[in-house]
Amino acid sequence: MDRGSKAPIHRQIYTQIRNMILTGDLPGGTRLPSTRTLGMELGVSRITMVNAFQILTSEGFLRSRAGDGTYVGNEWLNEAVTAPEVRRPELSSRAGLSASTRGSDLQRQTSPSWNPEDPESFVASQVGIDLFPTSVWKRLIGRHSEEQSIEMLGYPEALGHRPLREAVADYLRDSRGIDAAVEQIVITSGAQQAINALMLMMTDPGDEVWMEEPGHIAASAAMLANGCRVLPVPIDECGADLAQMPNELPAGRLMFLTPSRQHPLGVQMSLARRMDWVAWANEQGSWLIEDDCDSELRYRGSRLPSLYELDRGQHVVHVGSFSKIMFPSIRVGYVVLPEDLVDSFATAISVTGRAPATLMQAATADFIREGHLNTHVRRSRKTYAQRQEALLRELRNQLGSFIRAEAVDAGMHVIGWLPSTVDDQRLAAQLADKGVYTYALGDYLLERSLPPALLIGFAATDAGHMPDAVNYMVRALRHDGYSC
């Protein structure tokens, strides 16, 4: 008996007896001592023993015969499953059981580790949480969290909460110039669920799909998990370059693009290139997935029209997310689809996990409707521009001989190019060990190679703190023997 355990004593006794039956130590037909005797032996009250016996009897492990005490049920005679020695064996030692191929692939992928309590995070996807108007948010959430309606508490609508779909349609028209009907919009649990569901809907295992190189790793992960072969398309200063793809290649089923701000390199795709891709999709009968996740965060130059608008033939699915313009834990995003694909897409969403919590959708709708989103985006854009400037200044002053970084026109990170002999993935891991979090450009490549570099995020670090933050990075680098 473990009196320190949180489990009640009768439950502990129950578990022990049950395990003795399951392992065959107490074979079927065994007569047990009375609860009084057993209680005395174990040093517990009779009522505790009676409780334990009652559960065992109700579950069929024990049988009581009137006037004749309690027996182990007969079905336990020889059927006991042999208990293995260890309680938590390694996957490999589990008898006869092997992981599936794609299961093993998943096991090899490690998610970038990140401990929120660590001091200096330059993680590229981390927003400036100090900027988010949480008191407004609390009010909007509070407004909906007490509603006792089927609409709020029942299964979320398959296409998403109608008021949010309407708010997104208006937002896209007013702030992005995208003219889409409410009926074309489906709410998702972030861009990630959208991209994965699109793969499920648009591809079959073995299909070839095209992907920016370097590109959004989480998107390639969804492609691979859905059994697709991923063909990398190189990026230059105008964006993904169709001309560099060999002619004899089979046309991909789709191409994944981040035209507003190429992830991770940061360039905006030129209009001519956009037209190339739209023409390609129309000629080949392929899809374009346009991930527009943070086009609002642009500091210089104007936003070009989206592929969705340029395409007149309906080969573009436009994907958006509130992770960067609100905050990542909100888990709300959306897609704009040709209307005839909406139902298949909604089915793909319902298979992979359904729409996000209605409460989050309802509050997001109000956040957009009441103008808070626009205010927040404007404020973030201004502050992020200052933070980027501060980062670039400190990198130049403190690390100029080691890291070369130029301003980006959009997004939340710069590319810090390293001396060509440095292994960026190893360097990022070493920094992470010291609590300095960045991503290695090498992680974003499938095949081709690029010079080593780090993605250094600026959005989450106050400009005033930037000198110290970069100094911390410098010390970490020196500690690991880098001369900088």
Added chain:
Amino acid sequence: MDRGSKAPIHRQIYTQIRNMILTGDLPGGTRLPSTRTLGMELGVSRITMVNAFQILTSEGFLRSRAGDGTYVGNEWLNEAVTAPEVRRPELSSRAGLSASTRGSDLQRQTSPSWNPEDPESFVASQVGIDLFPTSVWKRLIGRHSEEQSIEMLGYPEALGHRPLREAVADYLRDSRGIDAAVEQIVITSGAQQAINALMLMMTDPGDEVWMEEPGHIAASAAMLANGCRVLPVPIDECGADLAQMPNELPAGRLMFLTPSRQHPLGVQMSLARRMDWVAWANEQGSWLIEDDCDSELRYRGSRLPSLYELDRGQHVVHVGSFSKIMFPSIRVGYVVLPEDLVDSFATAISVTGRAPATLMQAATADFIREGHLNTHVRRSRKTYAQRQEALLRELRNQLGSFIRAEAVDAGMHVIGWLPSTVDDQRLAAQLADKGVYTYALGDYLLERSLPPALLIGFAATDAGHMPDAVNYMVRALRHDGYSC
């Protein structure tokens, strides 16, 4: 110009000119009239025209030459993508583009339609929302919705919010007798995300998986979407029957089971059968997925030990959900996994859409911790028992000659058996047309046949309203010519 449209006038002009360029109506090199002239022609102010031209120029559609007016950019010369006649063509008419095989499958699946405003919902998965303590919920949500921390606003932890994982571990131990370490628990966006991610992790396309027949449709949908072949295992009054599977069949990679309350038939799997399945998994090296989604809602008999507890060899993954014991739009569930599988599973979750919103997780943790969940389950159990009784009484009194239903020991619906000549799927569709929502048992079958029946949910309808609700159903049936 459409002055009734919500888009500002300059945006409307911009869109029209851009479309003329994209369709080739305004070829590259064309010189445009001045903004003053054009403004007068269109009856808008000059400043409106300047605004429109500015966007078009910044996006590269127009070029202005100093002192020489404004021209359409040269790249638009012959490159215009031809605009198709219709703006929203059907999938089949989209040039050259065909849906993938699994995409077409998705298109064929229709999600059960359900309009929350309709009067009589006997939908099996609908909880009694009148019972949920929304004022408590509002307080817990409010507590976390203003927190301005990276933990609350940044990307949710891959394995789920730690306090919720701890609360689930305690809940499972105290209320279910399952002894699992916090490290074995991963939070998901409902049972559905869990089941789909398990398929991704445990199977490869073409693998054989076993499934209860009749069984949980959404689980088979995830199996099929992941490219698996689904072999049906018949259910009898003791649960899924291994003995009925032909010996020469290849062992499935996994078996999906609902031992606590077979979905949809409602029987609890016997202990002997549980041991059979555990032995099967250990001998074949296969997995068991144990969906325990509403084992708390048991009205008669005691809960038997879970497969997870009975298995000593770690071949069981235990899946739980808060959809039925709290409310479906919460989108929070969990799995208990062998520890060595936790990382692969978390990767599968992050590929398919990541963990649910941290706010929902944090409030759910408090709801469990502070005892509200146990109180609510106790109250729901009592009220649902009364609602079931009322439903059975009314079915007997008003529909006794047409529908034969027996009490279920657990869950939120009864099986209403129909005369053998009736087509249950057609009947359910006819009822739905009149606003009476049920599910047809036929929808839950993959291959085998069972007599026609409806799943009739009782949890969402107040006992006092049951006579009217059933009467509404009777009238709908008579209207469709059924003699009852």
